[in-house]
Amino acid sequence: MRYIRPLSIEDAVGELAKAVGPAAILAGGSDLLVRMKGGFIEPELIVDIKAIGGLADITETADGFRIGAAVPCAVLGENKALKQAWPGVVEAANLIGSKQVQGRCTITGNLCNASPAADSVPALVAAGAKAVVAGPSGKRTIAVEAVPTGPGRTSLAKGEIIEAILLDKRPDHAGDAYLRFIPRTEMDIAVVSAGVNLTLDDKGAIKTARVALGAAAPTVLLVEEAGQVLIGSKLDEATLQRLAKICSGACRPIDDKRGTIEFRRKVAGVLAQRAATTAYKRAGGK
Amino acid sequence: MNFDPRYSGRNFSSVGTRPIRPDGIDKVTGRARYGADFNMAGQLVGRILRSPHAHAVIKSIDTSKAEKLAGVKAVITAKDLPDLTDGDAAMYDILDNSMARKKALYDGHAVAAVAAIDARTARQALKLIEVEYEVLPHVTDVDEAAQHHAPLINDQVFTEGLEEKPAKPSNVTKRTQFGHGDVHKGFAQADFVIERSFKTEQTHQGYIEPHACVASVNPDGTADLWVCTQGHFVYRQHCAQLLGLEASKLRVTSSEIGGGFGGKTHVWAEPVALALSRKAGRPVKLVMTRDEVFRASGPTSATSIDVKIGANKDGTITAAEATLRYSCGPYPGSWAEIGAMTAFACYKLENVKTVGYEVLVNRPKTAAYRAPSAPMAAFAVESVVDELAKELGMDAVEFRIKNAAQEGTRSSYGPVYGPIGIGPTLEAVKSHPHMKAPLKANQGRGMACGFWFNFGGQTCTDLNIGMDGTVSLAVGTVDVGGSRASLSLVAAEELGIDYSQVKAIVADTSSLGYNDMTDGSRGTFSSSMATISAAGNAIKILRERAAQTWDIPVEDVVWEKGHAIAKGEKYGNLAPLSLKDIAAASGKTGGPIAGHSELVADGAGVSFATHICDVEVDPETGSTRVIRYTVVQDAGKAVHPTYVEGQYQGGAAQGIGWALNEEYIYGKDGRLQNPGFLDYRIPVCSDLPMIDTQILEIPNPNHPYGVRGVGETSIVPPLAAIANAVSNAVGVRMTHIPMSPPRILAALDAEREG
Secondary structure, three states, rough: EEEEEEHHHHHHHHHHHHHOOOOOOOOOOOOHHHHHOOOOOOOOOEOOOOOOOOOOEEEEEOOOOEEOOOOHHHEEEEEEEHHOHHHHHHHHHHHHOOOHHOOOOOOOOHHOOOOOOHHHHHHHHHOOEEEEEEEOOOOEEEEHHHHHEEOOOOOOOOOOEEEEEEEEEEOOOOEEEEEEEEOOOOOOOOEEEEEEEEEEEEOOOOEEEEEEEEEEEEEEEEOOHHHHHHHHOOOOHHHHHHHHHHHHHHOOOOOOEEHHHHHHHHHHHHHHHHHHHHHHOOOOOO | OOOOOOOOOOOOOOOOOOOOOOHHHHHHHHHOOOOOHHHOOOOOEEEEEOOOOOOOEEEEOOOHHHHHHOOOEEOHHHHHHHOOOOOHHHHHHHHHHOOOOOOOOOOOOOEEEEEEOHHHHHHHHHHEEEEEEEEEEOOOOOHHHOOOOOOOOOOOOOOOOOOOOOOOOOOEEEEEEEEEHHHHHHHHOOEEEEEEEEEOOOOOOOOOOEEEEEEEEEEOOOOEEEOEEEEEEHHHHHHHHHOOOOOEEEEEEEEEOOOOOOOOOOOOHHHHHHHHHHOOOOOOOOOHHHHHHHHHHHOOOOOOEEEEEEEOOOEEEEEEEEEEEEOOOOOOHHHHHHHHHOOOEEEEEOOOOEEEEHHHHOOOOOOOOOOOHHHHHHHHHHHHHHHHHHHHHHOHHHHHHEEOOOOOOOOOOOOOOOOOOOOHHHHHOOOOOOOOOOOOOEEEEEEEEEEEEOOEEEEEEEEEOOOOOOOEEEEOOOOOOOHHHHHHHHHHHHHEEEEHHHHEEEEEOOOOOOOOOOOOOOHHHHHHHHHHHHHHHHHHHHHHHHHHHOOHHHHHEEEOOOEEEEOOOOOOOOOOOOOHOOOOOOOHHHOOEEEEEEEEEEOOEEEEEEEEEEEEOOHHHHHHHHOOEEEEOOOOOOOOOHHHHHHHHHHHHHHHHHHHHOOOOOOOOOOEOOOOOOOOOOHHHHHHHOOOEEOOOOOOEEEEOOOOOOHHHOOOOHHHHHHHHHHHHOOOOOEEEEHHHHHHHHHHHHOOOO
């Protein structure tokens, strides 16, 4: 096994592109090392991206925020501007694992691990976040929901690395929220989850809305119909009921060790309602 | 010296205080040596190949490719562990469980093992071992396994305990029955009868430290084993017998232990490590992964239990009956039998009958888990008791007080009770402020009682007095819960010296006589008895040395508050001699001073507890949070109250996990789906409230201080207490443990849909 720590994204891409055996990208390592220790993967090349310039920074730009691929989730929680603009994304990132794990893990890693239960991904999808992909043929920017294609699989080609996640600048009257269901209080993995992102008009009616569900299908689901039903409402009881019904209906869950199909369907609706209520309050809705 | 174990009602100066534990610094600084912290020069890494099948004939094993891999020093199969058990069926099962001989009997059953120069090589070698299996139909559910058409796990097993020997083999290995009176008559007299069926899923002790050992076998037949265990003497017996070693030549040293709770009372990988070392001619370190711990150590039984209880309008129970089916894994056990004994032990019953069925399943071999078998029986019984109280319109505590066993009651499992604590724990609960605290919406309160036998057993200690007057105490019961602190307190109490002058250690198997394991809540009970006895023997020598120094008859020397005192007017001018004085002179008065003790600690007093629990249930998700929890338990005498409280809290914490989320989940393929702490959900710290405790002290008449074991009873009531609380919170009786959110939500939905 070869471990390298390149200083530029080009070097990292180059090494990955020419790798012959299985290769892995190391940021926080909270997924990779566990998988290696468990004997599930035996990479021949490990590319540590933490020393690459800019990858460990959160930058506030004219368009919003650029979160480098090596920024630990705990650092997201310490960034006041980001927390104020995207509280739902930050709370999702700060639910992963334990405090110790949050000091290592990254939202980019969470995205690329491609688990349908990834905590930060529904929040990022609801937020309309984008991923900057560097590869042998240059850079491209794609919607985060285009990254995972199935459990453990991504759309990234050989040699490609996500170098940053982009979040838009927030207008007035905007709010997001993320909730997951776990049987414990922490250090657990989502049985089902929901992220909601809203903007309101000046009268407090919902202007735009995005709803995403986690652990409800092979990939995180963007439920466009659920967003549609919220638009124009002030989140009255009837709208919340419709939201729950749509979300429950959109789920394509499985029965497994973490929960049943019935349970996931039902709780997806409950969580969507609760997350929407929180997002609405955060956006200044009453 | 004759030892009188009877309760003496004395006053204490050290016992009952709360000093810092002697192993504390090492543990908080990370210096303590656990099983995997032992290392030897030239040691190899051992790894075990495990069956991926729940039930399969092993047709052949080809190890040749693995043997040829550079760095591999030994590969073994069952052939390298020949059967030396000489008709001892229980030992044969231990052997077969260590390394499958003809059939793999569960997902995770060991089939081969390697020792290599490093972990990577060992892992590669496992991949090169070719095992040809003939996969057989399997059964993992306890009720399905008991059916006539179920796949047979062992065609040599015919149900024992039936009036006629059955003609056909069965997965039901044994039927046992307990009770007295006539339940038919009792039910006929009842005004109210409640009958329900319950299930509990299989749980694991969940100790944080995986099984780990270093084995070193020499060509001359001597061997060493450093191991994390609850009973190194028992490990020595079993390993010596399985490997064909002489017991005295196998020295077993127990490490610090990161939890056992019954799961480290049994050998799993240790015989394999010794066999690897014997074949490789080098020491072998073998550490189980968490996956292996779940798949191939010894979880507790899954159960299916029917309970029927009848009562009069005045609240007297007229009859109680239970049928209990417990899974044993693929080898016979006596788990249902214990459940059948404990089920109704809290109550005074004229008519009671319990029947236990031991059931083989394709799961790992069941091992003890803290008051083994009692929590599931208590869950079923205490649920019905609560429901019956409601039916009668009686308060749940009052109903139990009315029917509680007392001194002189004939227990449901046979013996007549001496002084016991069930009544006092119930009275304490009745007047506890917790019972009157207000509850909010979606919250409910439950309470339940629990019983455990406790055990005494064979015990041996040495107490050595140094020339500086400090005392080293060598005990043979592994310290799983602070017993070195407790036993140091006992030595200090007896000798009349300060706790800081005593240092207790757990001695290896070559340094002391045989000791039973630390199980049955016996550690402090039995070793304190042996320590009192050993201290008495040392005091006899101290008195002799003082008498010799003074040149007076030993009968005139008494031992008080750490000093030899010449008794009587005529010795008025003799200043008392301290232990330190006598120790300093010992080289000139006859040599070292020590006290030894070997005894069988009989008369472990039975133990009772009553728990109170408040929960809050989210009616939309079925999520349950325990918001307040109180344990009231009889300790007989709390030697070190902090560690008694720790046992109470630990049992409650494990019970909470069991009640709400912990379970072995098997797929249709018979494979364990959740062999890790991510999906086998033990509670994390923030899941638990601070668990409040109240220690009652109803002296055990068979111990000089009145001590009873305290380690296990605390896990008996929680399943029931939480089930009763959930039932009171949401109005639905939960009959399946764990009460996980999907199960609660499904039950609520079923109720809502009518």
